[in-house]
Amino acid sequence: MPIYGLSWKDKREDALAVLAELGDPYVLNMSDFDGRVAIDYGITGAPETYLIDKNGVIRYREPGQLTPEIMEKTILPMVRELNR
Amino acid sequence: MTTVVVNIFERVKSTSGQLNPLQKLGMQTRSYYGMQLAHLGVAAFIVGVTIVTGYQSEQDVRMDVGDTIVAGGYTFRFNGVTRTAGPNYQAERAEIEVSKNGQVTNTMYPEKRAYTAAGNVMTETAIDSGVFRDLYISLGEPVSGGAWSVRVYYKPFVSWIWGGAVLMAMGGGLALSDRRYALAARKQREALAQKSQQPIPAVAHGSEGSMSRFVIPLILFVVLVVFLAIGLRRDPNRLPSALIGKSAPEFALPELREPSKIISPNQMRGKVWLLNVWGRGVSHVARSTRF
Numbered sequence: 001m002p003i004y005g006l007s008w009k010d011k012r013e014d015a016l017a018v019l020a021e022l023g024d025p026y027v028l029n030m031s032d033f034d035g036r037v038a039i040d041y042g043i044t045g046a047p048e049t050y051l052i053d054k055n056g057v058i059r060y061r062e063p064g065q066l067t068p069e070i071m072e073k074t075i076l077p078m079v080r081e082l083n084r
Numbered sequence: 085m086t087t088v089v090v091n092i093f094e095r096v097k098s099t100s101g102q103l104n105p106l107q108k109l110g111m112q113t114r115s116y117y118g119m120q121l122a123h124l125g126v127a128a129f130i131v132g133v134t135i136v137t138g139y140q141s142e143q144d145v146r147m148d149v150g151d152t153i154v155a156g157g158y159t160f161r162f163n164g165v166t167r168t169a170g171p172n173y174q175a176e177r178a179e180i181e182v183s184k185n186g187q188v189t190n191t192m193y194p195e196k197r198a199y200t201a202a203g204n205v206m207t208e209t210a211i212d213s214g215v216f217r218d219l220y221i222s223l224g225e226p227v228s229g230g231a232w233s234v235r236v237y238y239k240p241f242v243s244w245i246w247g248g249a250v251l252m253a254m255g256g257g258l259a260l261s262d263r264r265y266a267l268a269a270r271k272q273r274e275a276l277a278q279k280s281q282q283p284i285p286a287v288a289h290g291s292e293g294s295m296s297r298f299v300i301p302l303i304l305f306v307v308l309v310v311f312l313a314i315g316l317r318r319d320p321n322r323l324p325s326a327l328i329g330k331s332a333p334e335f336a337l338p339e340l341r342e343p344s345k346i347i348s349p350n351q352m353r354g355k356v357w358l359l360n361v362w363g364r365g366v367s368h369v370a371r372s373t374r375f
Contacts, residue, residue, distance in 0.1 A: 001357075003357070004347075006359060006362070009363055012340065029340035037337060045202075049358055052359060056331050058331070079356050
């Protein structure tokens, strides 16, 4: 499951420090320093996660922490469906 | 306060009848006890205000790790600041040991919290509330090399101000619950009914009037409570996103590690992917598990 990170409103050094401290699970990270993209996506706060399908359509939004439970019960089943 | 005790004593003495003092105490009306309670409240309030203004002390100092300051007979020892993470904030938390006469009484943890989502910093004052004094510690700014500016307040008898107000309210409630008020109201209604020519409808009308006087505010109150309860239950985050089923908004952003590389969503065409927005101080996916 590829996860792309969007570093929101953090300075590059700060964001890199966080990745160094907590680990980096992302395929790659984008830097949205001024938060413009986050506005386009209607983000209410970090963390927030979007599931996007093969055609670039948003299928699901998870406000808040991405827990293993949400991952197993909601997101992964949808991903299997979308990959079919 | 002495007046209250003396007054109750005199009142018991002057109550006639062959009863023991305790029975006489029981004979006093609720409005009488309500009055005494409310006056006790006023006294407590005044005691609180007077002592706080007269004896509070405040220290605003720079503290290195291990430094101590004294305020109101309490010694505060600064044990340094650690970083902690809350659910949606990063905090600098100071540990301050409070002691009196060489005995450690408490350890307090004032914090400086940085909320990532809203991007603001809040000071979380440590409060130790007691019957005879309140202690407040707030963490200022880091100065240099582990030293912080710390503000310590010693406020005696603050809870008496609150307690006084509570006593006044209780006194008022007790006085209102006196049966004599209800009786007087009934008498008034009956008198009204007798005066008018049609006693029965008048009585009905009278009781209706007083009913609606209580019922209408009650209904309004219940409606208000219901609305507030609904508002509390609704999690604004759970509102469905307007974007579901729509194309992900385009963007072109630099890659974090290699800023020369520009990333945009159409590069991900043909695969199902997750976009995880994260910010400093928010534990991100790495914290949970790897998928």
